[in-house]
Amino acid sequence: xxxxxxxxxxxxxxxxxxxxxxxxxxxxxxxxxxxxxxxxxxxxxxxxxxxxxxxxxxxxxxxxxxxxxxxxxxxxxxxxxxxxxxxxxxxxxxxxxxxxxxxxxxxxxxxxxxxxxxxxxxxxxxxxxxxxxxxxxxxxxxxxxxxxxxxxxxxxxx
Amino acid sequence: xxxxxxxxxxxxxxxxxxxxxxxxxxxxxxxxxxxxxxxxxxxxxxxxxxxxxxxxxxxxxxxxxxxxxxxxxxxxxxxxxxxxxxxxxxxxxxxxxxxxxxxxxxxxxxxxxxxxxxxxxxxxxxxxxxxxxxxxxxxxxxxxxxxxxxxxxxxxxxxxxxxxxxxxxxxxxxxxxxxxxxxxxxxxxxxxxxxxxxxxxxxxxxxxxxxxxxxxxxxxxxxxxxxxxxxxxxxxxxxxxxxxxxxxxxxxxxxxxxxxxxxxxxxxxxxxxxxxxxxxxxxxxxxxxxxxxxxxxxxxxxxxxxxxxxxxxxxxxxxxxxxxxxxxxxxxxxxxxxxxxxxxxxxxxxxxxxxxxxxxxxxxxxxxxxxxxxxxxxxxxxxxxxxxxxxxxxxxxxxxxxxxxxxxxxxxxxxxxxxxxxxxxxxxxxxxxxxxxxxxxxxxxxxxxxxxxxxxxxxxxxxxxxxxxxxxxxxxxxxxxxxxxxxxxxxxxxxxxxxxxxxxxxxxxxxxxxxxxxxxxxxxxxxxxxxxxxxxxxxxxxxxxxxxxxxxxxxxxxxxxxxxxxxxxxxxxxxxxxxxxxxxxxxxxxxxxxxxxxxxxxxxxxxxxxxxxxxxxxxxxxxxxxxxxxxxxxxxxxxxxxxxxxxxxxxxxxxxxxxxxxxxxxxxxxxxxxxxxxxxxxxxxxxxxxxxxxxxxxxxxxxxxxxxxxxxxxxxxxxxxxxxxxxxxxxxxxxxxxxxxxxxxxxxxxxxxxxxxxxxxxxxxxxxxxxxxxxxxxxxxxxxxxx
Numbered sequence: 001x002x003x004x005x006x007x008x009x010x011x012x013x014x015x016x017x018x019x020x021x022x023x024x025x026x027x028x029x030x031x032x033x034x035x036x037x038x039x040x041x042x043x044x045x046x047x048x049x050x051x052x053x054x055x056x057x058x059x060x061x062x063x064x065x066x067x068x069x070x071x072x073x074x075x076x077x078x079x080x081x082x083x084x085x086x087x088x089x090x091x092x093x094x095x096x097x098x099x100x101x102x103x104x105x106x107x108x109x110x111x112x113x114x115x116x117x118x119x120x121x122x123x124x125x126x127x128x129x130x131x132x133x134x135x136x137x138x139x140x141x142x143x144x145x146x147x148x149x150x151x152x153x154x155x156x157x158x
Numbered sequence: 159x160x161x162x163x164x165x166x167x168x169x170x171x172x173x174x175x176x177x178x179x180x181x182x183x184x185x186x187x188x189x190x191x192x193x194x195x196x197x198x199x200x201x202x203x204x205x206x207x208x209x210x211x212x213x214x215x216x217x218x219x220x221x222x223x224x225x226x227x228x229x230x231x232x233x234x235x236x237x238x239x240x241x242x243x244x245x246x247x248x249x250x251x252x253x254x255x256x257x258x259x260x261x262x263x264x265x266x267x268x269x270x271x272x273x274x275x276x277x278x279x280x281x282x283x284x285x286x287x288x289x290x291x292x293x294x295x296x297x298x299x300x301x302x303x304x305x306x307x308x309x310x311x312x313x314x315x316x317x318x319x320x321x322x323x324x325x326x327x328x329x330x331x332x333x334x335x336x337x338x339x340x341x342x343x344x345x346x347x348x349x350x351x352x353x354x355x356x357x358x359x360x361x362x363x364x365x366x367x368x369x370x371x372x373x374x375x376x377x378x379x380x381x382x383x384x385x386x387x388x389x390x391x392x393x394x395x396x397x398x399x400x401x402x403x404x405x406x407x408x409x410x411x412x413x414x415x416x417x418x419x420x421x422x423x424x425x426x427x428x429x430x431x432x433x434x435x436x437x438x439x440x441x442x443x444x445x446x447x448x449x450x451x452x453x454x455x456x457x458x459x460x461x462x463x464x465x466x467x468x469x470x471x472x473x474x475x476x477x478x479x480x481x482x483x484x485x486x487x488x489x490x491x492x493x494x495x496x497x498x499x500x501x502x503x504x505x506x507x508x509x510x511x512x513x514x515x516x517x518x519x520x521x522x523x524x525x526x527x528x529x530x531x532x533x534x535x536x537x538x539x540x541x542x543x544x545x546x547x548x549x550x551x552x553x554x555x556x557x558x559x560x561x562x563x564x565x566x567x568x569x570x571x572x573x574x575x576x577x578x579x580x581x582x583x584x585x586x587x588x589x590x591x592x593x594x595x596x597x598x599x600x601x602x603x604x605x606x607x608x609x610x611x612x613x614x615x616x617x618x619x620x621x622x623x624x625x626x627x628x629x630x631x632x633x634x635x636x637x638x639x640x641x642x643x644x645x646x647x648x649x650x651x652x653x654x655x656x657x658x659x660x661x662x663x664x665x666x667x668x669x670x671x672x673x674x675x676x677x678x679x680x681x682x683x684x685x686x687x688x689x690x691x692x693x694x695x696x697x698x699x700x701x702x703x704x705x706x707x708x709x710x711x712x713x714x715x716x717x718x719x720x721x722x723x724x725x726x727x728x729x730x731x732x733x734x735x736x737x738x739x740x741x742x743x744x745x746x747x748x749x750x751x752x753x754x755x756x757x758x759x760x761x762x763x764x765x766x767x768x769x770x771x772x773x774x775x776x777x778x779x780x781x782x783x784x785x786x787x788x789x790x791x792x793x794x795x796x797x798x799x800x801x802x803x804x805x806x807x808x809x810x811x812x813x814x815x816x817x818x819x820x821x822x823x824x825x826x827x828x829x830x831x832x833x834x835x836x837x838x839x840x841x842x843x844x845x846x847x848x849x850x851x852x853x854x855x856x857x858x859x860x861x862x863x864x865x866x867x868x869x870x871x872x873x874x875x876x877x878x879x880x881x882x883x884x885x886x887x888x889x890x891x892x893x894x895x896x897x898x899x900x901x902x903x904x905x906x907x908x909x910x911x912x913x914x915x916x917x918x919x920x921x922x923x924x925x926x927x928x929x930x931x932x933x934x935x936x937x938x939x940x941x942x943x944x945x
Contacts, residue, residue, distance in 0.1 A: 028825040030868055069768025072777040077557070082495075082550070086437040099557040106553070106777040108770035140779065145823075146766030146870040148779050150436050 033064040033143040035151045044137055047091035049156045053128035062118045062141055068111040069142035071120065077102035078134040078154070085136075085152045093134050093154075103130040103157065113144075132157050171234040173208040175200075176242045177220055184377050185245060188222035194633075197587050199531060201524075203378060203464045210234050220245065223352070224275035270628070270638040270683030271696055272355040272739050272752050278376070281345055282899050283854075283884055285391065285932055289345035289373070295858070297794035297810040298355055298752070300832045304916040305450045306396045306426040306925060307481055308340025312914060313355055314754065314792060315814045315831050316368035319705050322358070324372040326473050326520050328537035329362065331577045331602060335613075335707050337916050338717055342477045342516035342541065344456035346389055346402035346419045349376030356754070357698030357735040360640040360681040363598050363622040367700040367733045375473065376415065378464060379408045384939040391421070395903075395928035396451070397505070398423035407940070411463050419456035425482075425504040426450050429909040429926040433486075436719070436920065440486045441497070445926065448500040449508050452481025470523040476515065483510040487920045488547065488716050509568060510547040510716075516540070529588070535581040545571040549609065552714065552776035554659040563656060565609050570716070572607035592628040597621070604706065606653075612713040612722065614668035615651040616706040620644060626681070638683040638696075646675040646703045650710045650726075667712040675730045677701040695738040704728040708762050708783045714776065718871065718919065721771040721778035722764065728785060733758050746800045753793035761788040765823060766870040786821030788828060790814065808839040818869075826869040830914045833865035833875065851895070853887035865913040873919065878910035897934035904928060 037045055043059045050056055062068055079097045103126065111118045139151040177185045177200045184204030191197050192208065193216055200206045200220075210216060212234055221227045225245035232241070274296055286292040290301045290311045302317055303309035313321050323330040323341055333339045351373050358366040379385060384407035391400040400421030407414055427445040434440070442448070455478045462471030485495045488510045500508060520537040547570040549559040559567050583596035602618040626640030650671040655664045681698030711724035737754035765784045770777050792814035799807045812835055816828040841856040864877040886899040907927040911918055 030874075070770055072770035072779075074777045076776075086439075102557050104554075104557075106772060108772050108777060138777075140770065140777065142766075142768040142770070142779060144768050146768055146779070146781075148766070148871060150438075152438060 029066040029143070029145045030147075031065045031143075032147045032149050033062060033068055033141050035139055035141050035149055036061040036063065037139075037151065037153075044153055044155050046085060046087040046153050047155070048137075048153070049158055050126050050135075051158055052126055052130060052132065055123055055125045058120060058122040058124055060120045060139060062111065062120060064116055064143040066116065067113065067144040068115050068118055069144050069146070070108060070110045071142070072108045072138075072140040073105065073122070073124070074107075074138040074140070075103060075105040075124075075135055075155075076138075077104075077131065078136045079131070081134075085154045086150065087153060091134075091154045091156070097133065099131055101129065101131055102133075103127065103135065126157060130157070171210055171212045171236060172238055173210075173232065173234055174238075174240040175206055175208060175218075176240070177204045177206070177222075178242060178244045179225070179377075184380065185222055185225070186377065188220050188225075188245070191219040191221075193217055194219075197592075199526070201464070201466065201469065201526060203381075203469075205466075207466075208232070208234075212236070223269060223273065224277075224350070270636065270685045270694055271358065272694065272737055274353045274355075275350060276353075277350050278348065281348060281351075282389075282897065282932055282934060283856075283886060283901075285345070285899070285901065285930055286903075288340055289343050289348060289351070290341055290371075292345055293351065293353065293371070295810075295837070296353065297796060297812045297837070299353065300914050302337055302830060302914050302916055303912075304338045304340070305447075305452065305481055305484070306398075306423060307421075307452050307454060307479065308338070310334060310337075310339070310341050311371055312830060312832065313353070313368040313371075314756075314812075315790065315816060315828065317830065319365050319702060320367040322362045322366040322370045324362070324370060325518065326373070326375050326537075327522050327533075327535040327581065328518070328520050328539070328579050329365075329598075329600065330373075331539055331575060331579075331600075332514075332516060332541040333543050333573050333575065335705050338483070338512070339514070339543065340479070342479070342514055343373060344402075344417075344419050344454075344458065344475070344477050346404075347375070347417055347456060347458050347475065348373045350374045355752070356696050356737045357679075357681055357700040357733065359677075359679045359700035360624055360626060360642045360698060363642070363644050364620060364646060364677070364701060364703045364730075367702055367731070367735075375460065376406075378413045378462065378471075379406045379415070381408055381410055382940065383408055385937065386939075387934055387936040390933045390935075392931045393423070393928055394930075395925050396423040396426035400454075402456070411465060412461070413464065414461040415458070416460075417456065417458040419454070419458075421455075422453040422505075424451045427926050428923045429907050430923050433920060433922050435487045438486075443497060443501040446501065446504050447484055447922070448495070448497070449482035449485040449511070451505050451507050452479060453507075454479040467527060468523070468525040470521065473518065473520040473522070475518045478513075478515045480507060480513040481511065482507045483512065483717075484917065484920075484922070485510060487917070487922075510545065510570070513544045513546070515542045517542075530584055530586040533581075533583045533585070535579070537577070537579040539575075539577040539579070541573070541575040541577075543571075543573045543575075544569060545608070547716070555609075555657045559609075563609070565607060565656075567609075569608045570610050571612065573604060573613075574607070575602060575604040577602050590630045592630070593625065594627075595623075595625045597623045609656070610713060610716075611653055611655070611667050612711055612715065613707045614653045614710045614712075616710070617649045617651075618646065618703075618706075620646040620703065634686060634688045636685040636687075638681070638685075640681040640698075642679050644675075644677045644679070644701070646677075646730075648673045648675070648703060648706070648709065650706060653712075668710045669726075671710065671726050673704075673709065673726075675703050677730055677732075690743055692741045692743070693739070695736070697736045698734075700733045700735065702731040702733075702762075704730060704762060711783070714778055715781075717916070718781075719778060720766070720781045720871070723771075723780060723782045725783045728762055728783060729760055731758065731760055731762050731785075733761075748796075748798045750796040751793065752795075754791060756788075756790040758788040758790075760785040761818070761828070763818075763823075763828065765821075784821060786823065787819045788816065789819055790816040790828070804843055804845070806839075806841045806843070808837075808841070810837040810839070811835070815867075823869060827867045829869055829872060831865065831867060832914050833863045833877065835860060835862040837861075849890055851888040851890055854884065856884040858882040858884070862910075871919060872913075873921070875911050875913040875918065878908060880908055880910065881905040895936060897936075899930075899932045899934075901930040902927065903930065 137153040188200040300312040301309040355369040386405035389402040402419040404417045425446040458475045460473040622644040624642035653668040683696035686693045711722040735756040739752045741750040769780045795811040797809040838859045883902040889896040
């Protein structure tokens with residue numbers, strides 16, 4: 001029985017140790033990357049207008065405390081008004097309509113490894129034969145650890 | 159022949175003993191120790207027969223999990239005697255027994271594992287939106303909930319396929335991998351729920367890594383009775399109303415038990431007027447969370463024959479539920495919905511929604527002879543789950559839904575799982591050893607449908623054999639050892655897109671894949687139980703076969719706007735766990751501390767990467783399944799103090815720490831790690847009067863700490879305090895009790911986030927104040943006649 005009492009005491013100690021033991025926090029990165037489209041040159045911004053057949057230049061600034069990962073651009077139609085934006089102001093939308101040949105663009109871009117700041121500058125071509133109307137421009141950005149930040153912008157293609 | 163025997167052994171006497179609970183229910187499987195050596199078990203109607211010589215005295219000790227041990231000295235006086243011994247429930251009636259000074263009888267059963275048992279009284283008293291939500295009051299148990307009616311259990315921070323739910327002896331198999339899926343169990347049909355924490359693979363095979371939630375049916379009724387009860391439930395937060403009607407009866411050997419449950423609820427209310435779904439602002443109208451209404455039905459029927467040595471029972475059940483998903487947070491991206499349309503009614507279920515039907519047919523048979531008890535369970539289950547949504551094209555799906563596609567236009571996803579299970583066990587006693595040998599077989603066939611793809615169809619075969627031995631060294635010391643071998647085969651089926659992608663090719667998302675798995679697990683335990691102290695410890699290895707989603711996922715998860723990718727090369731997950739329970743019981747107080755330490759050499763987790771998917775989804779962030787070393791530790795604390803004979807104080811605490819110690823997320827915790835929490839309770843139980851019996855006024859004050867230990871894509875959650883009240887009584891009119899329970903959950907309408915809630919990521923606060931009223935009206939049509 002003595003042996004068991006010793007065992008009991010041992011388990012007690014393990015328990016207290018386990019509860020009392022705290023890992024130093026702050027070694028892992030728990031900060032989200034940041035998308036900045038508030039500077040003078042940034043494009044598109046809320047309520048920007050694209051023309052069919054035009055080539056536009058996407059410009060945004062990305063920052064992260066540790067290292068940036070990659071970003072994805074997504075342009076899809078909002079003819080059914082399913083989307084809205086992360087921006088405070090609203091843009092005037094056309095009436096709901098059925099898509100015939102809506103424009104769809106999904107493009108991902110790698111950011112060179114180890115960067116904490118990156119200025120995106122990409123040429124995007126808007127085809128001439130697509131449906132005009134309300135579109136949604138979605139910017140997604142990750143950092144190396146997999147934290148993701150989204151920015152949704154309402155745009156118009158005429 | 160029987161007559162002749164009786165004649166020849168005229169000196170012999172027989173005593174038939176009925177073992178019952180406080181309310182007269184038969185207690186089966188109770189262990190009866192005769193003169194400290196011989197052991198037998200009560201049969202399924204709670205009976206055993208003591209044969210002996212007229213005039214001799216026997217000492218009997220009756221023990222059963224969840225009840226106080228009962229010691230009796232019995233003198234056989236006539237040839238055929240009968241006697242009823244009722245056992246007191248462990249939790250409620252400590253005092254009465256202490257008065258008898260049988261202190262050393264108080265022991266937490268003979269289970270080597272950490273076990274908690276709750277009965278239907280506990281369920282009524284703490285009734286939540288689902289069975290798992292109700293169990294959340296227990297330390298170490300949390301839930302991952304979606305909406306007000308669906309949730310699944312987390313035992314010490316582990317959930318999904320790392321917890322086994324057992325219903326009527328058969329492993330419940332649904333789509334338990336999905337965070338948005340509930341567990342298809344009707345809480346009104348649960349007679350008793352047993353929660354085992356720790357490495358339990360040796361009993362239940364794959365998946366039982368964190369523990370087991372064993373839902374037991376209510377016990378067979380007493381002989382020659384027809385009775386039943388009606389439950390009525392109402393809740394203010396989501397305007398829930400429901401009923402559960404139970405009718406059961408028995409003649410001598412045959413019994414039946416039927417139940418019908420119906421619940422209907424509206425959108426639930428949250429104390430906020432807007433939420434931010436990943437920075438997309440969503441206004442909430444009048445606090446009603448749009449499209450979270452639902453309804454649920456449960457049909458249960460069982461019938462059986464109970465014999466002296468054998469019994470067989472058939473169970474049929476069908477649980478059906480339909481509920482909406484919060485419309486703004488489902489799809490490829492946070493969506494704007496027609497708020498006027500959705501908010502017109504709080505009780506309609508619009509798209510997106512889910513509908514689940516779970517059917518079960520189970521037979522349980524037991525046969526007892528000499529020192530053996532053979533148990534057989536056979537089960538068939540079908541889990542049919544559908545998720546509906548408007549068609550939204552993504553990736554290269556056509557902008558408009560093709561009219562010639564066979565799949566219904568609003569069927570986003572469908573899972574149709576059929577499961578056959580068989581368990582066979584032989585329990586037998588050999589000197590001080592109690593052996594259990596057995597086997598479990600299971601076959602799953604899971605088909606998919608819908609216009610989107612996440613997990614391929616699969617077939618899964620598993621077989622296991624095990625033996626465990628409980629060795630009773632003396633009255634205070636029990637040792638247990640177990641070993642088990644499992645074989646599993648997983649066959650994933652090829653899936654090709656129904657639409658063409660960029661290069662005019664239909665993409666293959668999953669290839670045919672066959673994997674074989676083997677596993678050897680073991681467990682060692684001790685239960686040391688001298689007078690006031692009790693100590694249990696258990697160390698064991700558990701395992702889990704990778705599920706179809708982990709091996710073959712290749713699609714968008716609409717709740718997290720992520721793209722999930724499986725790894726066909728994953729190895730079976732292994733887990734080593736050491737846990738202990740240390741307790742002390744005094745007349746007026748008791749203390750229970752249960753620490754644990756857990757190590758995974760290859761925990762399977764969903765790792766959010768820095769990459770985006772291009773072809774298969776819509777440019778969503780890629781989450782990949784990966785394996786890493788994980789350590790976890792923590793524990794629970796239970797302290798109970800009886801201040802006066804009417805006033806009781808209770809403290810329940812829990813703490814958990816988890817860290818990945820290898821892989822790309824080294825240093826991060828695991829997702830859904832519950833923060834530390836403490837529950838302070840004060841219960842006042844006034845003396846029974848003629849009209850009011852078993853009354854209680856009880857207040858829970860739950861203090862939950864912050865959880866700043868997170869892993870992508872989680873968010874830091876701040877701490878909070880919530881008050882819940884429970885008030886109840888049994889009204890007695892003409893000897894007919896009427897049980898009334900009233901609860902106020904989140905009394906102060908506190909706005910807070912629950913870190914393990916499914917909707918935590920979209921910063922959705924938990925439900926606001928909810929007043930829950932439930933009535934239980936028992937009735938008897940034919941009364942049991944004593945002797």
